[in-house]
Amino acid sequence: MNISEELHLICKSCGKRFPSPVQMPREAFDKPAAMPGTNSYACPHCGVPHHYAKADYFFA
Numbered sequence: 628m629n630i631s632e633e634l635h636l637i638c639k640s641c642g643k644r645f646p647s648p649v650q651m652p653r654e655a656f657d658k659p660a661a662m663p664g665t666n667s668y669a670c671p672h673c674g675v676p677h678h679y680a681k682a683d684y685f686f687a
């Protein structure tokens with residue numbers, strides 16, 4: 628496991644990557660119930676909030 632990995636999201640408005648406000652280890656994320664169905668976060672680049680599903684998260 629690479630402990631420097633962080634969960635990231637791609638803004639649905641500006642397309643820029645930003646770190647997820649919610650962080651967890653990959654082992655926890657891989658469990659089916661790890662992430663709530665929807666989360667709304669404001670992009671730090673453009674400020675537009677969007678809902679993000681678990682499939683939108685990725686480690687980088």
Ligand SMILES: [Zn+2]
Nearest residue numbers: 638641670673
């Ligand atoms: Zn944005």
